[in-house]
Amino acid sequence: MxxxxxxxxxxxxxxxxxxxxxxxxxxxxxxxxxxxxxxxxxxxxxxxxxxxxxxxxxxxxxxxxxxxxxxxxxxxxxxxxxxxxxxxxxxxxxxxxxxxxxxxxxxxxxxxxxxxxxxxxxxxxxxxxxxxxxxxxxxxxxxxxxxxxxxxxxxxxxxxxxxxxxxxxxxxxxxxxxxxxxxxxxxxxxxxxxxxxxxxxxxxxxxxxxxxxxxxxxxxxxxxxxxxxxxxxxxxxxxGPAPVDLTPPRRADAEEIAARLAAGEWVVDLRSRTAFAEAHVAGAFNFEADGKLATYLAWLIPWGKPVTLLAESPGRIAGAQRELARVGIDRPAAAATGGPADWLRDGEAPRSYPRATFADLAAVRGRGQDAVVLDVRRDSERAGGHVEGSVHIPVHHLRERAGEIPDGVVWVHCAAGMRAAIAASLLDAAGRDVVAVDDSFEAAGRAGLTVVRP
The missing domain is CATH 3.60.15.10 (Ribonuclease Z/Hydroxyacylglutathione hydrolase-like)
Structure with missing residues (x-):
């Protein structure tokens, strides 16, 4: 048998x-x-x-x-x-x-x-x-x-x-x-x-x-x-890959996190997109531990760039470390657990940005307010329909093409919210005013937005 x-x-x-x-x-x-x-x-x-x-x-x-x-x-x-x-x-x-x-x-x-x-x-x-x-x-x-x-x-x-x-x-x-x-x-x-x-x-x-x-x-x-x-x-x-090393990374305090950001290294916050939007370390990027962490982080990060992981618990760090090792990101430079209060130096305030729905976007447009709509879905997804007037830059091209986004508050969306959160964090770290649309794209038309179909 x-x-x-x-x-x-x-x-x-x-x-x-x-x-x-x-x-x-x-x-x-x-x-x-x-x-x-x-x-x-x-x-x-x-x-x-x-x-x-x-x-x-x-x-x-x-x-x-x-x-x-x-x-x-x-x-x-x-x-x-x-x-x-x-x-x-x-x-x-x-x-x-x-x-x-x-x-x-x-x-x-x-x-x-x-x-x-x-x-x-x-x-x-x-x-x-x-x-x-x-x-x-x-x-x-x-x-x-x-x-x-x-x-x-x-x-x-x-x-x-x-x-x-x-x-x-x-x-x-x-x-x-x-x-x-x-x-x-x-x-x-x-x-x-x-x-x-x-x-x-x-x-x-x-x-x-x-x-x-x-x-x-x-x-x-x-x-x-x-x-x-x-x-x-x-x-x-x-x-022939080296044997995987899953021993815990060294712990970083607030001073080290700030120093690594100042050096141009990546600090990745693994918390939910909701928690990140509410409060985060300025300059950190949001890749949810429960999302396709390895795929999108490995896709976007300059290869070989040191990465420091932030999460609520050691278990979250360990899970992310294991997942990243599967795609060759072998050893986080450092890690820290807790929340923004533990990761910020004395006197520093956390950054935040709003989350919204397509109904919120429709209301803003209905009032005649300017809103730059950024679609970070893949080409094939956009081909099935897009919000009229939206700018299209797939999330994996965002770092090199961010200069193409017009001035103004950027309302960024994907198909369901995860990639929009990544993109919003990248733009927030670059100093842009962002709103993360945490909603299903199927809601766009129902909310009254004009969706252009092929």
Missing amino acids: FFVDTVATPGLGNHSYLTGGRSAAVAVDPPRDIDRMLAPAARRGVRIARVVETHVHNDYVTGGPELARVTGAEYLVPAGARVSVPRTPVTDGDTVDVDDGLALHALATPGHTPHHTSYVLREDGRPVAAFTGGSLLIGTVGRPDLVEPRLTRELALAQHASAHRLAGELPDEVPVLPTHGFGSFCASSQATGDATTVGEERAANDALVKDADTFVADLLAGLEDIPAYYAHMGPVNAS
């Missing part, structure tokens, strides 16, 4: 897997914090005998080499991947034993990367699960533009062929277990749901219902910007 345990990383939109039988298991695409793979193995009383990668990842730092070292497992990596860590190269058709009656079969599925490999778990020769990495996802496929721009069209065609290979070789009832696609920017479009099968994908996945030319044209037309930190993940994974 086999098992499959899913180890989810919601902040990055990824799943890792532990699969095996009574005594031995395989870890598939493990995260950098390998204790999350060791825990289910210990709970089940199985030995991790092999660690496999579907590809060299661009969206997170792998825990593969370290997990293999700690457990003594064999480390399997697609043969075409250029990596400098000790590994066993895997080629199309290779089969490795997992446990009694269980084996893992490698299928070359290029597209997300040229060397991408999926793994089919077989029980007594029968396919029972397909670990598809960044190939066949839930309702979509992994994006083909992360390796080299000149290869994008070629890899998109390869994604179509790989999806058809998987659908052609596997029965309808086999579960499809991708690594990406649960909110990950590695997906070529947003996947829906948490579970799927080969049969369900055969009926609905664009790669399986569209001809190759139509599929490629539609896929390439829908690709979004690539998170900036992706450029650093592939090289880190190819050279």
